[in-house]
Structure formats: C-alpha cells, structure tokens
Amino acid sequence: MSIKKVIQYGDQTLTMETxxxxxxxxGAVMISLGDTTLLVTCVARKEADPGRD
Structure with a gap:
C-alpha cells in the first residue's frame, strides 16, 4: 500500500511518500522539499535482548 501526501509549505511543495x-x-518515508530529498527509515525487533541498547 502506498501513501503520498503533498502540501504547500510557503512557496515550496512538501511531498511525503511511504x-x-x-x-x-x-517503516520508511521519503520526504522532498524543493531540490532536497530525504529518506527516513526505522527497523525494530519485536523482542528486546537484555543487556543491549
């Protein structure tokens, strides 16, 4: 499933896609503002390991 949101931020267009x-x-989101694009990702484990950060 793909989700895309586009909003106007001042005189530039902000786009968020996942x-x-x-x-x-x-989880991952691609964010674009003007000529800049940023990929934000997150990985997690369902169970914590004792003694690890």
Missing part, C-alpha cells in the same frame, strides 16, 4: 521504498525496513 510504501514504495525501503520495504525491508519496518
């Missing part, structure tokens, strides 16, 4: 990139990650 569901198409980094599918091996537990």
């Amino acid at each position: 569901g198409e990139v980094a599918r091996q990650a537990d």
Whole structure:
C-alpha cells in the first residue's frame, strides 16, 4: 500500500511518500522539499535482548 501526501509549505511543495521504498525496513518515508530529498527509515525487533541498547 502506498501513501503520498503533498502540501504547500510557503512557496515550496512538501511531498511525503511511504510504501514504495525501503520495504525491508519496518517503516520508511521519503520526504522532498524543493531540490532536497530525504529518506527516513526505522527497523525494530519485536523482542528486546537484555543487556543491549
């Protein structure tokens, strides 16, 4: 499932997309503003290991 949100931020367009990139990650969002694009990912484990950060 792909989700895309586009909003106007001042005189630039802010685009947020999820569901198409980094599918091996537990969560991923591609954010674009003007000529800049940022990929944010997160991975997690269902159970914590004692003694690990």
